[in-house]
Amino acid sequence: MGGDQVEAAVAGCTAALRTALDRDWEAVRAHGLEWSCRTTAFHIAEDFAAYASRLAGLAQDRLPLRITLPEGTDNAGLLQVIEATGALLAAALRTTPPGARAFHPAPFRSADREGFAAMGVAETVLHTHDIARGLGIAYEPPADLVESVLTRLFPHVRPGPSPWPTLLWATGRGELPGRAPVTDWTWYNNLVIPAERLTLTGIRPAAADDLRLGGTGGFDWLEDGPYEGTREACSHLMKAYEAGLHRPEFGVFALVRAEDGRAVGGIGFHGAPEEERRVEIGYDLVRSARGHGYATEALRALTAWALDRDDVDTVITVIERDNEASRRVVERAGFVRATVEEERAAQDGPGTDGGLLLYVRRA
Known part of the structure; x- marks a missing residue:
């Protein structure tokens, strides 16, 4: 996803809003x-300018940047500003290196170029919807863009029966049969966790779907x-996503080497924290x-991130008995070997198989 x-x-x-140029948009x-x-x-134009400038400068915090409209700018001129700032964002997306991230507060304080592209599209289609509804004109974006x-x-x-009603529902703008109304919402850019030589890069459902195929x-x-x-692991992620059970911070991460941007493996959680916290x-490596x-570096980083949370006390991993490496x-x-009592307590889980060893690390 990009420019x-x-x-x-x-x-x-702009095609939708040009049908109402003669209306008083301020009223x-x-x-x-x-x-x-x-x-x-x-x-919409303000967001485009903010996103483009953050990406272009790889800003790690909010920029002291503000754009204004000259007094007397008409509706046609405002659409030109949307087109121009949209072009700036598209250009920034096309020139930003893969893996580079810039500041955005929701929810992990950074986004990559795919995240900024998705946010730019989301701001555009959602607010065009808001304006079109206010003016009483027709508008619906392409389904693939919304998906x-x-x-x-x-x-x-x-996922709902179709993308556009699902996005409207997810942002408190509509209803979906069988789902409660949304009154408070946020979007999620993917989480990245830095290690020494690696970056653990959260895999989005779009990427997971491609990987499983x-x-x-x-x-x-x-x-x-x-x-x-x-x-x-990506197949399991997609099953959770399709069931509405996916917690993005407890998903799957690609291990990306800092020196050259090459992916060398994957690591992730088997699910969100249990009642036992x-x-x-x-994990695996090519x-x-x-x-x-x-693998050691990645496991240390992800374990430390998990144990630093309020909802996790224990991290476990299961190793085949003959896998010395x-x-x-x-x-x-x-990690240390679980006690006999711990493996017995986990009798419904991984410790039951005699060919597997349960290892534990606690906060």
Whole structure:
């Protein structure tokens, strides 16, 4: 997702709003908002300018930047501003290096270029909807454009019968049969966790779907990657997403090497914390990346992140009894063998198989 999608969203927005150029946009309130239609339209341009400048400068905090409209700017001029700032965002998306991130507060204080593209599209289609409803004109964006927003910014939302009503419901703008109204919402950019030589990059549903079907998920893998375990983990992620059970911060991460941006493996949780405040971690590496300490580094980073949370007290991992290499990895990462009592207590879980060993690390 990138500049092409932003340009498509802008084209749809301006085509719809040009049908009402003769209306007084300042006198009409945008549907569901306190803003006028004119203020809402200008807000789209403000977001484009903010996103483009953050990406271009790889800003790590809010920029002291503000754009204004000259007095007397008419509706046609305002649409030109939307087109121009949209073009700036599209250009920034096309020139930002893969993996680079810039500031955005929701919810992990940064976003990559796909995240900024998705946010730019979301702001455009949602606020065009608000303006169109206020003015009483027709508007509906293409389904594939909306679906790309849902699978990148709303990984916690169970897919609905069609993308547009689902996005409207997820942002408190509509209803879906069988689902309670949404009164408070946020979107989720993917989480990244830095390690020494690696970045643990959260895999979005859009990327997970591609990986489970044999693709790359948009990552630049080493020649023999990704390993089958990563594809299987992405399949489980998609099942959780399709059931509305996916917690994006407890999903699957690609291990991306800082030195060259190549993906060398995957790591992730088997689910969100249980009532016992426990999570399980699994990992794998492509064969050519093994023996360099990457698995240990990644396991340490993800375990530390989990144990730093208020809802996790214990992290477990399960190793095949004859897998000496993995046993050394988890031991170097600070895990210890579970006691007989602990394995017995986990009799409904991984400790029941005599060929598996349960390892534990606590806060």
